[in-house]
Amino acid sequence: MLKKSICTLPGLLLYVICCSQAVYLPKNLKLPADSVRLIDNLNNFLIQLPKPDKDNSMVLKENLLTAAALMDEMKGMTDAGADKKGVYKCYLTNIVPLDSNSYVIQLAYMGVDAGAPVLRAGFKLIAQRRDEQYYFDSPLKRNTRGWQVKKTGSFIVYRNTNNKVSKLDTYVTKAMAFDKQLHAQNYTTEVYYCDNTVDALELLGIDYKKEYNSLPFAHLSTFEGGNNLHVIGAQPTEYAAYDLHDLWHNRLHHVASTDVINRPMDEATAYLHGGSWDISWPDIFKKFKAFAGTNHDWLSIFTAHSRFGDARAPLYTDYVIDALIAEKVEKEKGFEAVMALICSGKKEPDNAGFFKALEKEAGVTKVNFNAEVEKMVQHENPR
Structure with missing residues (x-):
């Protein structure tokens, strides 16, 4: 059944490369029957990445927070610096069907430096069909199904471990105290925690990113649609992942615009x-x-x-x-x-x-x- 719904479209490859430049398709990549629509929508999504996340028409409103967290990581991946634009190309490396209306999409940003191939970044997205087009999201929610969930005030903490993480608990308590001091309006903060960097990045849909090579921890934060999302990958004792100095900035910047902050x-x-x-x-x-x-x-x-x-x-x-x-x-x-x-x-x-x-x-x-x-x-x- 699966073989019947997948085909290779060399003609489509030429069309996409000539007309869009947002995503490149390697030769002989197996594509679903609905690939023309899917690739067109994917191109549209990628072309809109420089826009504010909320203005990307290929993201559903109910997925904005999780999609924005991944989009923020994808911005600027074609560039090697402010004066080196378009060094890396975005390649569609894999499409895997999840059901009749959704796919896992894998992308790789690759280029050549001093004659050697360079992988800049790799990402994984969920493409979900609704009505007559595909919308895109991070796989975060799908990857954390069945995780432990603890609600404290307006904080929702998702964990994949039973181990006590006292620094994470302190982090949440401090964030609530900072919000009270700042007279912040009530908004939801979702925190996803796992005990290592690689797993945390993969939760969000980051298969690889050059900036995160060898980092002992990862703490990514996004504020979008009036809500906050944190993805933390760190050992329970890694103080820098739960830095209260950065937490103060994080909570303050949700109350006051950085345009006016001294x-x-x-x-x-x-x-x-x-x-x-x-x-x-x-x-x-x-x-x-x-x-x-x-x-x-x-x-x-x-x-x-x-x-x-x-x-x-x-x-x-x-x-x-x-x-x-x-x-x-x-x-x-x-x-x-x-x-x-x-x-x-x-x-x-x-x-x-x-x-x-x-x-x-x-x-x-x-x-x-x-x-x-x-x-x-x-x-x-x-x-």
């Missing part, structure tokens, strides 16, 4: 709430004081954006001072005032927008900056 304040509040490089805020502050030594020209230290700490775990002076400011402002006026500083606009060479907001929320100007920051440094008492 990055130093973003980093500063991440220092406070999640540390950095597995270094806690109290230890960051101690390192900062040791770096500053007897130099208490805080405005110069702030403006210099100096790097300190371990070369592999860099910390920055202005982020620490901003963290002290955030602590003071939150204590005196509440977190809404801190959000005003966070959303004071992108950093400018003279920090004009930030200092305008700083004067309004904390009464701190460039004139009294050294005196006010000195008080903050003296009052800080890290545990």
Whole structure:
């Protein structure tokens, strides 16, 4: 029965390559009887990848979150850099029927570098026919059927292991606390966890991606359609996979647009709430004081954006001072005032927008900056 529904179409190969350039078909690839429609829809899907995920007409609305997570990984795979466009070609390497209306599609992005073939990435998608066309999705839901599911508030955690993963539990608890502090609107966060990188990537539909070679963990996050999705592959003790610093950024960026966020304040509040490089805020502050030594020209230290700490775990002076400011402002006026500083606009060479907001929320100007920051440094008492 299967053989009757599959054929090779060399004529179709010529048509697709000449007219689209989105996907190439190797010679003698076995194709389903409905291949003209399927390949045309696949081309349409791939051509739309540069668009915002929600605008891809080949993705069903109910699949947007999972499809977006995979589409984000597929973007830019034909390029070898900003100035090297179209180096890699997308090849359709396999089509496997799942039932009468759906297929598993496998793609490979390949090219040639210095005369040697290079595999840039490989992906797996689900093609599902509805009405008269095919729509595309990640195989994530299909790959996690029967997994353990635990709901905590608006978080849904899927796991394939009975082993205790305390860092994952802490991650979810902290995310809920951050959302409360940020006054975030309620939205669903789905977390898919398995204990190694390769399995996590394959769950989503990433068979291979050059960037992920030899990585000890993977943590991919997508926010689309008002909801959040995390795919985590890591050993239970791999701290970097559950980094609270990055978690703060993740939750904050769902509340405030990065178009208006002041990055130093973003980093500063991440220092406070999640540390950095597995270094806690109290230890960051101690390192900062040791770096500053007897130099208490805080405005110069702030403006210099100096790097300190371990070369592999860099910390920055202005982020620490901003963290002290955030602590003071939150204590005196509440977190809404801190959000005003966070959303004071992108950093400018003279920090004009930030200092305008700083004067309004904390009464701190460039004139009294050294005196006010000195008080903050003296009052800080890290545990």
